[in-house]
Amino acid sequence: MTLAPDLLRSLPKVSLHDHLDGGLRPATVFGIATEIGHPLPADSPEALGRWFAESANSGSLVRYLETFDHTIAVMQTPEHLRRVAREFVEDLAADGVVYGEARWAPEQHTRGGLSEADAVEAVRDGLTEGMLVCADRGHRLQVQQLVTSMRHVEPSTRIAELALAYRDQGVAGFDIAGAEDGFPAERFLPAFQLLKQASFPYTIHAGEAAGVDSIWGALQVCSANRIGHGVRIVEDITSNDDGSVTLGRLAAYVRDQQIPLELCPSSNAQTGAVASLDAHPFPLLDGLGFVVTVNSDNQLMSGTTLSHEMGVLVDHLGYDLDGLERITLNAAASAFLPHPLREELIDDVILPGFEAARG
Template sequence: MDRILLDGVDIGALPKVSLHDHLDGGLRPQTIIEIADEIGLELPAKDADALGDWFAESADSGSLVDYLKTFDVTTAVMQTEGALVRIAREFVLDLADDGVVHGEIRWAPEQHLTRGLSLDAAVEAVQAGLDEGVALVRSRGRRIQVGQLVSAMRHLDRWTEIAELAIRHRDRGVVGFDIAGPEDGFPPSRHSEAFDLLSRAHMPVTVHAGEAAGIDSIRDALFAGRTLRLGHGVRIAEDITVDDRGDDLLVELGATAEWVRSRQIPLELSPSSNLQTGAIAAFGDQLDDHPFDLLYQLGFRVTVNTDNRLQSDTSLTNELALLAETFEYDLDDLEQLQVNAARSTFLPVEERDDLVEHITDVFDELR
């Protein structure tokens, strides 16, 4: 990975927290090629570099629906125990190479059953791969911890079954629950019994909201889904009015935006992905149009994420570098963004405090 410097410090060496990173969006192109060859799957490209380019170009559509079509390829090679173990192990190694010290990795087990795996066997295979990856990283003297976020696909209506799956594995690597997939038309209130179950079991929840749909989607995630974090949540900015009066800006927050800010509900923002999917279309189509800085300056708990490293051809290092260049952030800003993420993990409070301390210590050492 190329070194990217900010104030003389390699951003890649900074400790990072990854809250929104999809397992099926972080495969190595060469791994896809090798597994596809084993199972006889035809790919749009046979060279790793060309295949990586195909994913990035196909995903850069301005539509979440088109963006999601690229996952037909990745999920196709993630249908056996061996494939899931390998992909999860490599995922952790790639996070570590990006400086990630804590990662919460989301994926939807129900999409990985076409070759005979059960839901439980799929979760166990991914956990085995994550454990192998963590052991390898730590054997090299580096720090990392990871957990699974088990996602239910919004349009497949197995929410309660997947919620029960997450609860069954909560002491074996699963740290939370998510719903993913087509957002518009599939709100959490569609299956409120799943969220009732999760709430009674004290299972943390993060919900994709405020990406392909707007404020109503965010409200439903907050109040029907009882979400502790907003997956993307970028369209909360549509509930903010900014009146430019020359030297002064008059900012007014709507009721939902005020609720999210006042309660410091984390926003899992993914700048490059938000551009690709058209999530910020109301504001523009360039990174400097992204409301990231507006939300940061207003005191929302913003975090930086990759969403899907393969489709967006990115890393946390790259996302931080893009933000620093676009909004003139310095190391203090990048530290605050990582502290925000650390405080937003689904770890127990003592472990969150330890993670924050580690991040601030390393930033101090690297300055």
């Protein structure tokens, strides 16, 4: 079946895995880069957008991550960070998102003299401006920060402490991101222990560029609340000759403990975590009872939106409106929000929105 793009955009959406520095508008990157004299591999916003998409389709996570050199370069002042954050919210609202989490690494935004705290405050202010602008336009949404450490740097608790310092100012959680293979989450165990002791939630990138062992470390050593990507958990699931499947110990644990998986279909195919969109294990995991959620990962690099990712599920993986509602409810229930607010989001926004879509 297929669902019209306008219908998909109208659906209320929850975005859990979306990188702020991967969601800039091409025109914004081009404009700020021109202003600050940063060289770009294209001579117009349109050509730049194509360059990002072509680079992201290389099939290599390393090449994919290299595209961030240009977005991070234009996010080094309070004004530019606020602008990027404000536009990020506006773009989510235009796509029907009602709750979002913007993850980014403050340690990458200090080249111009900002402290990491200055950077967090600039993004905080930009997200707030965006939410106010959208509310004035009649679309209310909440967007919070996930403060991230880069996993390839020397591990410390510094960024975790920063996240805790701003936990009552729009920072909803913590993450580690970047080159996954060779940099296990366990390196940051003291940071995760600090967060756990402070009763603060966190997600961990795992099971994308690295396999099942990375998911095991993120969960069984570092006690992650959610798994960023996690698509390679299928390597712990065996297909039997009679058509049934057998879950390994870790896969069974992820399912039975209902650990949310932040799956990103287009990105997973682009980085080689899955062979193709048609081969994505999203419906397999969903059918087995895993808590799957759909996400855009990097809107600029993947040339995508959350509506587009829903369209991928429909066009490539056989989803219908009921299936999209189910995974949206998964996402809302997995948000780093207080439980009463998650219930309110579900009862007052998600369920009525999908009911309206059914006509």
